[in-house]
Amino acid sequence: MKIDSLAPTMPGVSDRIETEPITERPRGATTVRVGVIGYGYWGPNIVRNLHALEHCQVLAVCDKNPAALKRAGKSYPGVKLTTDFAEVLKSPDIDAVAIITPVWTHFELAKSALENGKHVFVEKPFTSTSQQAEELIELADRKNLRIMVDHTFLFSGAVRKIRDLVDNGTLGPLYYYDSTRVNLGLFQHDVSVLWDLAPHDLSIMDHLIVEKPEAVVATGSNHLNHLADMAFITVYFQSNVIAHFNVNWLSPVKVRNTLIGGRDKMLVWNDLDPDEKIKVYDKGVDITKAEGVYDLLVSYRSGDVWGPKVDATEALKVELQYFIDCILKDQTPMNDGAAGLRVVRLLEAAEESLQARGRLVKI
Numbered sequence: 138m139k140i141d142s143l144a145p146t147m148p149g150v151s152d153r154i155e156t157e158p159i160t161e162r163p164r165g166a167t168t169v170r171v172g173v174i175g176y177g178y179w180g181p182n183i184v185r186n187l188h189a190l191e192h193c194q195v196l197a198v199c200d201k202n203p204a205a206l207k208r209a210g211k212s213y214p215g216v217k218l219t220t221d222f223a224e225v226l227k228s229p230d231i232d233a234v235a236i237i238t239p240v241w242t243h244f245e246l247a248k249s250a251l252e253n254g255k256h257v258f259v260e261k262p263f264t265s266t267s268q269q270a271e272e273l274i275e276l277a278d279r280k281n282l283r284i285m286v287d288h289t290f291l292f293s294g295a296v297r298k299i300r301d302l303v304d305n306g307t308l309g310p311l312y313y314y315d316s317t318r319v320n321l322g323l324f325q326h327d328v329s330v331l332w333d334l335a336p337h338d339l340s341i342m343d344h345l346i347v348e349k350p351e352a353v354v355a356t357g358s359n360h361l362n363h364l365a366d367m368a369f370i371t372v373y374f375q376s377n378v379i380a381h382f383n384v385n386w387l388s389p390v391k392v393r394n395t396l397i398g399g400r401d402k403m404l405v406w407n408d409l410d411p412d413e414k415i416k417v418y419d420k421g422v423d424i425t426k427a428e429g430v431y432d433l434l435v436s437y438r439s440g441d442v443w444g445p446k447v448d449a450t451e452a453l454k455v456e457l458q459y460f461i462d463c464i465l466k467d468q469t470p471m472n473d474g475a476a477g478l479r480v481v482r483l484l485e486a487a488e489e490s491l492q493a494r495g496r497l498v499k500i
């Protein structure tokens with residue numbers, strides 16, 4: 138076990154890393170060797186899942202906080218520990234790096250990882266700016282390396298089921314997507330609630346609604362420091378589909394509710410319900426033009442309610458298995474850098490709108 142002196146904090150992150158020639162993986166290799174940077178709140182979940190996967194070996198865990206490394210060492214005695222991220226990024230034994238650090242470090246660490254020939258698994262939101270995301274995508278393309286952005290919910294049983302219901306036409310053409318993701322905290326030091334919680338919902342929306350968003354309106358407010366702690370975001374599409382998100386760190390109760398309305402069926406997803414996460418309602422409104430009778434005839438449909446079975450496998454397990462498969466099979470993941478960039482573009486537009494108290498910002 139090795140615990141070096143504390144790694145530098147930004148802005149010096151990139152200063153310490155020199156580019157080395159790409160380490161070629163031996164042809165026909167069947168195991169991906171991973172180094173994980175960041176073992177704070179979320180990092181342990183990544184290491185636990187990677188560690189349990191076949192065809193994957195966690196070779197090293199890096200955190201600049203020695204106390205975090207101590208925890209990692211206790212759970213994974215055989216894993217190399219270091220406070221110096223450059224050791225992970227430069228190791229010829231490591232094929233892929235998982236970056237589970239605060240948002241403002243993602244770009245520099247991911248860039249160095251790619252420059253050193255490593256595939257990258259990086260936390261949401263992908264980067265702090267769309268320019269950074271574009272640079273990383275270009276770099277990965279040039280080096281034929283994979284980027285996967287941790288849009289965890291796409292791999293949950295609930296979202297996989299909802300995607301099926303959308304794709305197979307059960308809901309009919311979509312009318313709206315409306316989600317509430319509120320709780321007390323956890324306040325982040327470097328990003329607002331918009332950049333912390335909304336990436337989940339924006340990535341789900343991006344996954345379910347094929348149409349490209351056209352414009353964003355966001356309002357919000359801050360009460361405890363300079364970062365917004367509540368935000369209301371509306372995303373417009375060229376058609377009449379509309380999406381709305383409520384994210385809030387100042388809610389006394391935790392709510393994870395999403396309504397998805399379609400012409401033929403409507404759906405409620407309560408992620409906190411352990412048994413019936415999704416309910417599909419055969420409810421709707423039909424309007425018929427009737428000549429001579431005031432013009433409109435409205436009829437309300439209220440049929441059966443159905444609770445489809447939802448796979449309970451941990452989303453991160455599914456996602457990380459997919460990451461390893463994509464590397465071994467040389468495939469581009471669906472939650473690649475481009476997917477990360479689409480979310481960052483929406484966040485930038487929402488941030489601009491929020492700062493201008495709800496001005497419409499075109500994408």
Ligand SMILES: NC(=O)c1ccc[n+]([C@@H]2O[C@H](COP(=O)([O-])OP(=O)(O)OC[C@H]3O[C@@H](n4cnc5c(N)ncnc54)[C@H](O)[C@@H]3O)[C@@H](O)[C@H]2O)c1
Pocket residue numbers: 144145146150174175176177178179180199200201202205220222237238239240242260261262287288289333
């Ligand atoms: N996908 C999800 O559901 C989900 C959930 C929580 C957090 N996250 C994301 O995970 C990332 C980390 O969040 P967190 O809550 O774990 O943060 P955290 O602050 O709890 O942990 C980050 C860790 O990174 C370490 N670190 C920071 N800079 C480093 C560097 N240069 N070298 C080595 N170690 C460094 C810190 O010491 C800390 O232990 C964020 O991007 C966040 O958005 C995702």
